[in-house]
Amino acid sequence: MMSQNNPLEAPSHSPTPSLTMVRSLPQGVDELSAMGPLELFQSQLEHGLTEAKVDGMKRLSVVAYALGTEATLSSLIPYLTNVAMKQPPHEDEVLLTLAAQLQLMVPNLLSSNTQVLPLLPILERLSTMEETVVRDEAVKAVNHISPHIDDFTQLTSMAKRLVAADWFTAKVSAAGMCPTLFKVTQEDDLRFLYRDLCQDDTPMVRRAAAMHLGEFFSQLSFDKVQELQPILEHLCGDEQDSVRLLAVASMAQIGPKFSPDWTTQALLPLVKQGSTDLSWRVRHNLAKAFSDVALSLNLNENYPSQKSLIMACFVALLQDQEGEVRAGAVGHLAKMVHWGGATLFTSHLQALLPALADDVVVDVRSKCALALMDSSEGGTLPDPIIVKAFTPLLENFLQDEYAEVQLHVLNNLSRISHLLNQMSGVVSNIISMSKAQNWRVRQGVAELLPHLAEARGMDFFSTVLQEPAWMALMLDSVADVRLACVAGVAKLCNVAGDDWIVQSLLPQHIKIYDHSANSYLMRITILQGHAQMA
Numbered sequence: 001m002m003s004q005n006n007p008l009e010a011p012s013h014s015p016t017p018s019l020t021m022v023r024s025l026p027q028g029v030d031e032l033s034a035m036g037p038l039e040l041f042q043s044q045l046e047h048g049l050t051e052a053k054v055d056g057m058k059r060l061s062v063v064a065y066a067l068g069t070e071a072t073l074s075s076l077i078p079y080l081t082n083v084a085m086k087q088p089p090h091e092d093e094v095l096l097t098l099a100a101q102l103q104l105m106v107p108n109l110l111s112s113n114t115q116v117l118p119l120l121p122i123l124e125r126l127s128t129m130e131e132t133v134v135r136d137e138a139v140k141a142v143n144h145i146s147p148h149i150d151d152f153t154q155l156t157s158m159a160k161r162l163v164a165a166d167w168f169t170a171k172v173s174a175a176g177m178c179p180t181l182f183k184v185t186q187e188d189d190l191r192f193l194y195r196d197l198c199q200d201d202t203p204m205v206r207r208a209a210a211m212h213l214g215e216f217f218s219q220l221s222f223d224k225v226q227e228l229q230p231i232l233e234h235l236c237g238d239e240q241d242s243v244r245l246l247a248v249a250s251m252a253q254i255g256p257k258f259s260p261d262w263t264t265q266a267l268l269p270l271v272k273q274g275s276t277d278l279s280w281r282v283r284h285n286l287a288k289a290f291s292d293v294a295l296s297l298n299l300n301e302n303y304p305s306q307k308s309l310i311m312a313c314f315v316a317l318l319q320d321q322e323g324e325v326r327a328g329a330v331g332h333l334a335k336m337v338h339w340g341g342a343t344l345f346t347s348h349l350q351a352l353l354p355a356l357a358d359d360v361v362v363d364v365r366s367k368c369a370l371a372l373m374d375s376s377e378g379g380t381l382p383d384p385i386i387v388k389a390f391t392p393l394l395e396n397f398l399q400d401e402y403a404e405v406q407l408h409v410l411n412n413l414s415r416i417s418h419l420l421n422q423m424s425g426v427v428s429n430i431i432s433m434s435k436a437q438n439w440r441v442r443q444g445v446a447e448l449l450p451h452l453a454e455a456r457g458m459d460f461f462s463t464v465l466q467e468p469a470w471m472a473l474m475l476d477s478v479a480d481v482r483l484a485c486v487a488g489v490a491k492l493c494n495v496a497g498d499d500w501i502v503q504s505l506l507p508q509h510i511k512i513y514d515h516s517a518n519s520y521l522m523r524i525t526i527l528q529g530h531a532q533m534a
Contacts, residue, residue, distance in 0.1 A: 168202045245282040287326075330367045414448060446484035
């Protein structure tokens with residue numbers, strides 16, 4: 001944060017003085033005391049050790065704020081330009097830090113067009129470097145400073161030079177800049193430059209263009225998108241699967257602002273194509289973004305056949321032969337249930353749930369368990385469907401050999417606590433799990449018991465749950481399990497009423513307290529439970 005009173009104050013997170021800086025300076029104490037910030041910075045940066053150079057570059061923003069705007073523009077920026085243009089170039093770590101530090105100067109130190117423009121040559125040079133992380137940071141810096149530049153010609157010219165470069169590195173950087181530059185300038189030349197990048201002969205360039213395709217298209221008007229629609233289709237059908245997988249996922253950003261008439265004509269065939277792509281990586285990437293893609297199509301009740309087709313594509317991904325694809329798709333199961341409603345759930349998804357719940361891949365079962373609990377909320381599915389379709393699956397999940405799967409159900413079962421009186425098998429499993437070896441499972445059971453009391457009644461709780469489950473967990477050897485019981489005392493009091501608490505619960509607590517002379521932890525637990533009753 002910068003000081004509101006002094007806009008040229010150095011960042012508060014600036015690095016502290018280090019031994020590296022002291023050791024890297026050959027000057028004596030008297031010479032150092034007479035040197036200014038820029039001379040100290042130059043002296044350290046011209047030292048032979050990479051560690052010293054990086055340490056000095058981390059203090060670039062501090063030096064700039066110490067110099068002030070005028071001296072930074074007249075002395076520091078020209079020096080940094082020489083540093084960036086040096087051949088052979090400085091170490092990658094130095095250039096990476098340079099790109100990151102330049103962003104800290106804008107807009108607090110350098111804010112106007114004439115002040116920010118001198119940074120462009122430096123960042124343009126860094127965006128052509130071989131090292132990926134240096135280029136990525138340079139692109140991030142250009143995107144950060146470009147909204148503060150009014151001279152759109154300079155921005156467009158830079159993009160043209162990068163796109164026309166012989167080597168792919170500059171073109172890859174241009175692909176990352178074009179969406180922000182177009183948003184700032186609205187120059188049509190950038191549309192044509194981006195089209196050229198999408199059709200470049202080098203797969204790395206096309207991959208970079210596909211990565212930012214959704215962001216770029218989201219800046220365009222409808223007529224401009226129609227002009228570039230063939231580019232989207234070309235990238236979704238590219239010979240390289242690394243390009244296709246990014247292009248199909250970009251549809252999540254392209255569709256939201258356009259009408260369903262256009263999205264069903266332009267995007268729906270691409271979704272269908274991606275869901276059956278020969279490369280599992282493409283199917284996987286589409287599966288990981290499927291609900292966002294479906295929502296971006298803007299389909300309503302007037303497009304039932306199209307919604308059914310989208311759901312069929314989703315079903316294909318849920319049944320994919322690759323476990324990673326199924327896991328990616330099942331992570332969007334709950335959102336697709338809410339998107340499609342009860343009708344499409346019963347016609348397309350319900351029959352698949354037993355296979356997903358019994359999948360050999362643990363990640364699929366785990367995500368499916370969580371998705372069922374998320375699907376039960378929001379009122380999309382009526383209670384009879386939840387009870388009929390989910391009860392046998394929840395019983396299987398609670399008996400799963402992996403605690404992660406069990407916990408996804410236990411930690412979220414309170415969402416459907418009003419239905420537990422219709423799920424006897426689920427309740428039986430919960431009771432047996434109060435003695436599970438994994439303490440997190442016991443903790444989940446402890447958190448759920450008050451909800452069971454609410455769903456099944458206090459008679460059931462007193463006869464079935466109180467002694468074997470509740471009191472046993474209250475005396476558990478793990479503190480978090482005991483605290484889970486303590487946290488549930490307040491809800492239990494609301495459900496049971498004062499009479500039951502006085503007649504049934506307090507005598508048990510007093511008995512435990514009296515027999516815990518050798519365990520102060522148990523006495524503390526009882527006292528904490530009493531505090532929750534107040």
